[in-house]
Amino acid sequence: MFTIAVFSLFLTGVDSTVRSDHLCNRPCIYGASPFTCEYYFTVEWYWVLSKACHECPFNLTDCFRPQCITANGYPRPVIAVNRTMPGPSIEVCEGDKVVVHVRNELEDGSSTSIHWHGQTQFNTCHMDGVGLLTQCNIPYKETFRYEFTAHPAGTHWYHSHTGMQIGDGLLGAFIVREPASRDPAGSLYNVDSSDHILVLQDFLDYLTITRYLNEMHNMWEVTIPIAGLVNGRGQKHIVLNTYGIINTTQNQSMTPREVFMVKANSSYRFRIISAAPRCPFLLSFDRHKMVVIATDGAPLKPATVDSLVIGSGERYDIVITTNQNSGNFWIQCQGIGDCEPNEGHASAILRYEGAPEADPPGNFTKWQHGTIFNPFPDPKVNRSLSQDIYQDSLRYGGTDEDYTSERVDVKYYIRTWFFHCHTDGHMQQGMAMVIKVGNLTQFPTPPSYFPRCGGYTYRDVLYKDTTSSTWRLHKNFSTNVLLTIVAILQLFLLENPFTRLFL
Ligand SMILES: *[C@@H]1O[C@H](CO)[C@@H](O)[C@H](O)[C@H]1NC(C)=O
Numbered sequence: 001m002f003t004i005a006v007f008s009l010f011l012t013g014v015d016s017t018v019r020s021d022h023l024c025n026r027p028c029i030y031g032a033s034p035f036t037c038e039y040y041f042t043v044e045w046y047w048v049l050s051k052a053c054h055e056c057p058f059n060l061t062d063c064f065r066p067q068c069i070t071a072n073g074y075p076r077p078v079i080a081v082n083r084t085m086p087g088p089s090i091e092v093c094e095g096d097k098v099v100v101h102v103r104n105e106l107e108d109g110s111s112t113s114i115h116w117h118g119q120t121q122f123n124t125c126h127m128d129g130v131g132l133l134t135q136c137n138i139p140y141k142e143t144f145r146y147e148f149t150a151h152p153a154g155t156h157w158y159h160s161h162t163g164m165q166i167g168d169g170l171l172g173a174f175i176v177r178e179p180a181s182r183d184p185a186g187s188l189y190n191v192d193s194s195d196h197i198l199v200l201q202d203f204l205d206y207l208t209i210t211r212y213l214n215e216m217h218n219m220w221e222v223t224i225p226i227a228g229l230v231n232g233r234g235q236k237h238i239v240l241n242t243y244g245i246i247n248t249t250q251n252q253s254m255t256p257r258e259v260f261m262v263k264a265n266s267s268y269r270f271r272i273i274s275a276a277p278r279c280p281f282l283l284s285f286d287r288h289k290m291v292v293i294a295t296d297g298a299p300l301k302p303a304t305v306d307s308l309v310i311g312s313g314e315r316y317d318i319v320i321t322t323n324q325n326s327g328n329f330w331i332q333c334q335g336i337g338d339c340e341p342n343e344g345h346a347s348a349i350l351r352y353e354g355a356p357e358a359d360p361p362g363n364f365t366k367w368q369h370g371t372i373f374n375p376f377p378d379p380k381v382n383r384s385l386s387q388d389i390y391q392d393s394l395r396y397g398g399t400d401e402d403y404t405s406e407r408v409d410v411k412y413y414i415r416t417w418f419f420h421c422h423t424d425g426h427m428q429q430g431m432a433m434v435i436k437v438g439n440l441t442q443f444p445t446p447p448s449y450f451p452r453c454g455g456y457t458y459r460d461v462l463y464k465d466t467t468s469s470t471w472r473l474h475k476n477f478s479t480n481v482l483l484t485i486v487a488i489l490q491l492f493l494l495e496n497p498f499t500r501l502f503l
Pocket residue numbers: 039040041042082088
């Protein structure tokens with residue numbers, strides 16, 4: 001049965017940081033008329049532990065005040081939507097019309113854009129929100145109205161697609177629900193609530209552009225501190241009562257971690273989003289198995305695992321069965337790859353109703369092994385202890401679809417970094433490209449009133465070679481064009497994606 005869990009705000013004093021209170025966040029009923037879901041986003045420069053936080057973290061209640069961004073306790077600038085990080089969640093039903101008015105109030109005059117990651121944008125490709133690719137960036141003091149149909153269902157997210165704003169906080173959850181009866185894994189969970197959305201970030205103590213410029217013009221430094229955040233919360237820096245302005249007997253404190261409330265003897269769908277522009281994470285729930293049921297909005301054949309690897313931009317939907325009596329349990333998100341050597345981990349707490357408001361006993365333990373989903377070939381992971389499961393084996397519709405037998409119109413050889421468009425910096429180096437798959441009717445040109453800017457063009461980069469009668473890519477295409485694939489395209493990976501990291 002599908003139920004929406006309603007946890008009392010007062011039960012523990014802790015409510016999910018990313019719950020949407022919009023009317024469109026409702027149970028989705030098969031055949032019901034879609035809603036029009038309208039949101040107003042104000043994009044602003046803002047500050048961690050601002051005045052809105054009052055006496056946080058010396059008074060933890062204050063850390064949950066509206067507009068209080070606590071991050072990991074280090075005061076720094078952020079780019080926030082409505083002074084929250086993650087920004088306000090959008091939770092709708094498949095087929096709803098989503099309208100988002102994005103107001104740019106970035107006081108340094110920066111422009112912005114918002115990409116709705118995971119949404120197909122059929123018939124509305126100019127609403128895809130990739131700055132300088134599918135639209136002009138939104139200038140300072142202007143408002144852009146995004147409007148599109150929520151499709152497909154699943155766990156998605158939104159983020160800035162301009163500069164490195166994604167690393168500085170401009171991101172949020174974008175959940176498209178469908179009736180549980182339409183979900184092949186619908187019988188495996190009985191709670192699919194806004195209180196179990198887990199947004200992972202990696203976060204620096206300074207602006208992302210600072211690290212980017214250092215890497216480009218100074219040195220590649222893997223030990224620079226990166227920390228993980230869950231729903232914008234983490235615990236890394238000790239906050240001092242520096243000037244004694246807070247009337248407290250404590251002289252130091254730490255910001256709170258995110259707490260996910262559950263009841264015993266139930267099963268919960270957790271929607272996990274990696275909004276981390278750099279770090280892959282190994283994620284696990286202490287003393288609870290995870291059943292992986294979907295990724296990136298597509299259902300998977302359910303598989304039970306102990307931990308899973310999640311990379312930039314990816315989403316996994318999992319089911320946790322609360323088979324312990326009570327207590328607090330670590331949710332561990334261990335940074336891996338070049339995020340491992342520098343404490344790049346995030347932790348949150350799974351708390352059973354009635355358990356004390358305390359950290360789980362024992363320390364955060366690194367390197368949970370057991371069955372790993374999509375293992376990352378990290379030398380730290382003891383392979384002899386793990387029984388790996390790869391996503392390929394869980395696809396509905398078979399594992400051995402032979403695409404090579406299809407008619408191929410265009411062959412294009414790409415390098416690994418092509419897929420690193422969520423790694424800050426790579427995007428700036430031109431390693432981002434949007435490939436649209438569909439037929440031409442689904443990609444109409446934008447309306448005549450749609451704004452144009454600079455060298456931004458909107459054209460098809462495929463042309464038909466008259467001598468051989470095949471489709472080819474223009475040699476000079478850049479990221480400043482919309483690439484509409486109306487032919488069958490075969491992509492070849494030229495490198496092992498992981499060799500660069502471990503050589
Ligand atoms: C964002 O803030 C604006 C005011 O600046 C408010 O009108 C709007 O409702 C907020 N939107 C969300 C989704 O919270």
